[in-house]
Amino acid sequence: MNESELSGPRYWKSLDDLAETPAFRDWIEREFPAGASEIEGVNRRHFMKIMAASFGLAGLGMAGCRRPEQMILPYAKQPENVIPGVPVYFSSSMPAPQGHIPVIVETHQGRPTKIEGNPSYHPYGGATDGYTQASILDLYDPDRATKSRAAGAAISSTAVRDRLAELSRAHSADGGKGLVFLAEPSASPSRARLVQAIQAKFPAATWAEYCPIDLSAAERAAAKVTGQALRCLPKLERAKRILAIDADFLGKDGDIAAARGFSKNRKVKDAQEASKMSRLYAVESGMSNTGAMADHRLRLATSQMGAFVVKLALELGLSLPADVRESADSLELDANWVAECAADLQALPGESLLIAGPHLPESVHALIMVINDRLNAPVDYVDVPAPAAGIEAVAARLAQGVQTLVILGGNPVYDAPADLDFKALMAKADESIHLSYSYNETSAEADRLIARSHYLESWGDGRTRDGMLVPVQPMIEPLFPAFNELEVLARIAGETETEPYAIAKTTFAAAGGKDYNKFLSDGLLLNSAYPQRTLSLNPRSLAAALAAGELTAPQLSAGSIEVRFEASSHAYDGRYANNGWLMEVPDGMTKLTWDNAILISPRLARELQNEQGIQIFPGSKPMNQQDGFFESAKGNVQKNKAQFNRGKEAAVLAELTLDGRTIKAPIHVVPGMANYSVILPLGLGRTEVGRVGKGVGFNAYTLRSSNGMGAALGAAIKLTRETYRLANTQEHWSMEGRAIVREGTAKYYQEHPDFANEMGVESHAPANYGKDDSKSLQEKSTQQFRGGSAYEHPEFSGPPPNVNIWQGNEDKFPRTQQWGMAIDLNSCTGCTACVVACQSENNIPIVGKDQVLRGREMHWMRLDRYFSAAEYKSDEVPEDVQVSFMSMLCQHCENAPCESVCPVNATVHDRQGLNTMAYNRCVGTRYCANNCPYKVRRFNFFDWNKRQIGDFYKGPFGAVDEPELEKMRANPNVTVRMRGVMEKCTFCTQRIEAAKIDQKSKAGASADIHVPDGKIKTACQQVCPTDAITFGDISDPDSEVSKIKASDRNYSVLGYLNARPRTTYLARLRNPNPKMPDAYKKPYAYSAYKERYGNAPKTSEAHGEAHMDAHTDTPLAH
């Protein structure tokens, strides 16, 4: 730190300080900047030392946003807007590959604890995704890069700044001839400005950008066809017919706006509205969330998508060049499927839309652009900056030898195409500098590491996917001496303005912004989105853009397999590899945690099994297979799953060879995948990574070369006799015909509005409420009619028994609000963001792979995923499936089975209808968890919070202390649970109480203490992109949740138990097109229910179907 950087008035702590003796300087160096990061993690003593040091340095220009002093000293003078115990919310945004995600960050005394979406940004409506939710954990990652390094030794921030200034001077002589930059793509206009400055200063330097998950194919295709880079923003809220071409726009490939827009046309209020529901067709190679939501789904290899789109284009009457037309012949397909799908799309011009996966070749994107134009599809095209040069440019420069290679973020040594051999190339640079948040594979190879600050510690800006300008604000001063990318660039560019705050502010002014403070508090600048363009297609450039080679379908077989590379749900491209929340949150479809696996189709698995003689599926013939006895007893034990050895998936290890490169990884069979496509999730198998990511999964990048970044052909799989344990949180894929997720078709719903309540045991049993069954939900919630229950119910309609009210004035006593939740299964896309949001809000610990294998994951909310097939065979994993999701959390039963069995009154009901847990009272008999029909209670088998993963079994020999840094992440309003106690969803009771306190202080002397509807949002509800979750007061008939629960699709899971859950579900609807060859009259799940439990006569398949229909037409006749 030099004199000119000192800010603020000069204060001195001691005469030594004033004199600036070397000893004092030395003390600062030792105690704070280096010392802060000298140890692994942070312990309590050390944290106190850091805090003390920051006191000492307060007058030396380190004064910033971090306010640890609040924790140890009371304010002599209360700072404005800071009330201990009351969180402060700041707007910011998270840099994400798809563009910045506007967020609002909850901070407690200068300590960010929770991220939520910024509702002012309407396309996202306050929603975020799981990665955003989990990103806060990275801030407090003890394994992050805590200091800059040169040649393996720690260096001070001053040394870094000096080096950057030197670099700038050294390269300005020859215009940056020896200077190469490799950066991650960024939507930050400030960075774009600095890049321009760098290019101006160093015209000969190379600037390239690389992200292993390329999202720019469509933009490049648009540039080819129209001459300018355009981004396609589908307006799904206006689309009634959607065809997704290998596009997981509701999951991995999409942004929140897409899921949000899509769900708008899937929400069905009543039977009349069912006809307005949109229809989704999906053609895909993997089994994605989009495929799970699809009404019609076609399994097709990624490399065959081009031919499919050509067939569709021809069906729609487009004129295409002859070689392109012929390419469609290479694909054998049910012509009816394409024809009927095309007809359906054409029938609603202006409301039909095609979406292509970003990994598809440019020709496909170009063709889809044309088709969308023909369909007059609701798509906005916006101008985006032209994509920068790719990593190949850097490779080419490096091959010739360069002086300085600056890698800004990213991890190319790990994730660059394997054919480049980036590690070797990097060594050719005289000096390589890596700006990185964590010490990774690239940092290990770099000569110099500059520690990068987290976005929650940095100033900056960015643009959302549609171009709206959003700020990045620091919530806390960097916990470690780290650098912002903007500062690094500014210093290399030799700018006078090197403070990121000033840079961002200048950019804001340049973008036409007026009030920077308002921008910061709003979290966005209105009307700053990218300009829209009307598409003007140039037929000649279109013809040139269509490469017949990319549109021809190759033949695939078990010997010539297609490999798809995909971002993993756990680590994305590898950037979250040390994020425990993301590691432990089960993948939406496979339900795997702490691993990735080679995902293969059941057909391929069977063929490999037969060919190579190694069992992938359980080998023994099930005892109950095709046995009349079991059929009649309605019991069927599913055997058709992966090998599970004592509840742990024993996956076969396989060697997958592609282009002469081989990896060894476990196999996981996923129904619904294209026959000969396998999926390799990227981002795991990191070698230089923190404690969390160590030894997790395998690295699929080693197979990926520049000519097959999305999909590659010609792979072969060799099974080995070894097995590998996969931590799978859901062993069983079938719903076993039980009426758990209730599904109907839109048409069936129109004819039978009450179908959801004519399923399950309760449809055959007397009403739970007996004669009071017809009472309204509001009455039932406050009066608690006993029905057939022997259990004494509290009455919530009047004052509690221990409260004295003037006689005759009982009715004036304010009604206690009754909380309830409704989950619309028709909107839930299974994105799993709710699970991470819940984890973040409620201090839910992670337990590690070993404990997940034992079944001890702690998530309060889980997302059940069921597959159902047209025909259930107990010995075969189906190839074509329908997927049903159900988020399962504490149902807050009014007749809670858990409460009556707790011997110590630790789980009790409160007057708001919440099933509460008194952690202090719990002794941990676990009877409640046994008696919970929904299995949503979670037990602290160990001190998850205090003990480190791997130390759980060490008893007195293991450390029992929570690292201070990890403690900082916790939400102070939620108890951190100790071992031996039970825990579960509380309906975010801390949020309810905060809202009640707020309302009471507003109400003053008036009786208006009811929290207004919509004021309380549970964490899962807040994050949900599709608004599938609604929470509120069910004793108020006008509340949103009451209105939703009034729907005839509303049902209670396992309602017959008379537990009377406060959480109810809206049955899911599918909207098949009856003309399609794969049309179905009933969703598979419904057919399975009818067949097995629905009193349908036991007859042959064909007969049964006909009979079933007749039967269900008169549902009350059984």
Added chain:
Amino acid sequence: MATISQEMDPAQAALLDRVDPAVLEEQPLVTNNRDFNWVTNKICGIVEAGTPTWWWVCMAVALATAAFTGMGLLWLVSSGVGVWGLANPINWGWAIVNFVFWIGIGHAGTLISAVLCLLKQGWRTSINRAAEAMTIFAVVCAGIFPLFHVGRVWFAWWLFPIPNANGIWPQFRSPLEWDVFAVSTYGTVSVLFWYMGMIPDLGTMRDRAVQRLKAGAYEGATEYKRKFAEGFDVFRKYFYGIFAMGWRNAGNHWRNYEMAYLVLAGLSTPLVLSVHTIVSFDFAVSVLPGWHTTIFPPYFVAGAIFSGFGMVMTLMLPLRAIFGLHDLITQRHIDNMAKICLGTGSIVGYAYIMEFFIAWYGANPYESFAFINRAFGQYWWAYIMMFSCNVFTPQLFWFKKVRENWALVWVMSILINVGMWFERFVITVTSLANDFLPSSWGYYSPTIVDIFTFFGTFGLFSVLFLLFIRFAPLMPIGEVKYVMPQGDPHGHHAAEKGGHH
């Protein structure tokens, strides 16, 4: 007979005189025409004789085994319940299985001492003391599991209704709370019953020591040995003297004793039914398919008696061989115990089958699945173990040849207990592993800590039982005499005439 023949015509009378009806000899309960003195000497002699070497060996092995429980619990308390194999959804595993298993074993003691006493079953006398001791030790072993299976064992006292500053009482609706009362009552009454029944014998032990001390005639090879024997008798004089509570063998003592014994028998009889009924409520009161079954109380009680008698035979047959008690524990005793096993085993078998019938008849898909899965699902091996040991094994007791082969009976008695352990495993684990929502189905397997902790309780049980046979009279001396032919003047008379009445 004579009176009848007088009223008949002579021809018929002559015919009748030629009839030689089969004499159904009731086997005496003490064979070989032993006298009272022999009985006293035999029973007291076991305690008074020098400690045999095998006892020390057994004790050492038992202590070492019991240490496994100690270590297991130490690890458990210092780390967390996670050292066991429990997980969601199987939150109760071996601990509860073992608890029910041991409590079940504890059933025979009270049944023998209370129910059979009220039913005036004389054959109970030679086995009741040991059976009661077994009950108490089994309850001790059983009590460890529910205590330590809780997450925070240091707060387990919250289950007792102790007034406290928090003003929170236990929740009386919970079957676990009922368990606390049921098991502690059962334990208390069993100890009382056992101890009270022992008072006359403790008096005898004391008196014998006093007599020997007075006679001063200690035989021994060396002075040292004689002093040693004398020292022991001094110890016995005071030890048994204190616990004999002033028993003087007086008539009014005997009268009070008999009354108190009867009262305690009356008090204990409902406990025999209540304890296991309440333990079965732990399951039956829940909503889980496979647990939520009204058949559980009688089925559990029958199973408990079944396993309890199995355990009595497991213990008594070796004791009989070691101490030469063949005259006191006779074939008739073995026959009776085997028959009870046959009866209760058949009830249990009936219950197994009835569960299936009800599951089918009830037409509840969740329940029918639970039972199908129990027998044919992932835990089929446990079900087979349970069914074969509990239903097929006791059926062999129909055969006299089997009952007379005491080695076979002993092996079968062990099989019965293995089967009954598996029954509890099947009930507890299979129902939890596959319940309502298939998404959370799981699999339970124990860890080494589970196994060692359970294994160790057999050591603990053995330690206690070895102490019992070393320091307490194995059988109630007075009561054994009461059922001897000599103790029954009418029976004695009839026996002389070679007839019966």
